[in-house]
Amino acid sequence: MFSVSLDLPEFEVVKQVFLEDCILLHVEKNSMEERCPFCGFSSSNVHDWRTRKVRDLSVLGKPLFLFVRVNRYRCHNCNEVFSQTFESISPQKHQTNRYREFLYHMCNGSTIQEVSRKEKVLYTTVINGDKIPNNSGLKFPKNNR
Ligand SMILES: [Zn+2]
Numbered sequence: 632m633f634s635v636s637l638d639l640p641e642f643e644v645v646k647q648v649f650l651e652d653c654i655l656l657h658v659e660k661n662s663m664e665e666r667c668p669f670c671g672f673s674s675s676n677v678h679d680w681r682t683r684k685v686r687d688l689s690v691l692g693k694p695l696f697l698f699v700r701v702n703r704y705r706c707h708n709c710n711e712v713f714s715q716t717f718e719s720i721s722p723q724k725h726q727t728n729r730y731r732e733f734l735y736h737m738c739n740g741s742t743i744q745e746v747s748r749k750e751k752v753l754y755t756t757v758i759n760g761d762k763i764p765n766n767s768g769l770k771f772p773k774n775n776r
Pocket residue numbers: 667668669670671672706707708709710711
């Protein structure tokens with residue numbers, strides 16, 4: 632069976648779904664241990680989890696969506712609850728960092744409206760790119776509608 636190479640080593644693909652107009656991949660982080668951001672202790676005590684839908688680079692001309700399992704842990708040491716973090720997806724974001732970079736580069740040489748239309752993403756997704764990628768210092772033009 633055909634399989635999508637995700638090329639994001641932190642994730643394991645647990646399920647792939649090929650639809651007419653997009654590809655869905657259910658992924659989980661490889662590591663079951665997470666470091667508590669409050670006290671620094673490692674925890675593998677999963678408290679609960681949720682799924683975040685994340686847009687990634689297109690594959691075979693189809694938009695790729697990741698259904699990312701995001702575990703929440705309860706720290707043994709300080710009892711705080713915290714979420715898993717990912718190298719390739721910033722906290723709260725619904726696009727992978729590489730997809731956000733890709734949108735940024737597409738904006739060089741075409742208009743935001745064109746990028747929005749070609750990639751079938753919301754205008755505001757492109758515009759909000761002024762935080763993309765998080766640590767590269769790249770800046771987007773401000774929304775001047
Ligand atoms: Zn802690």
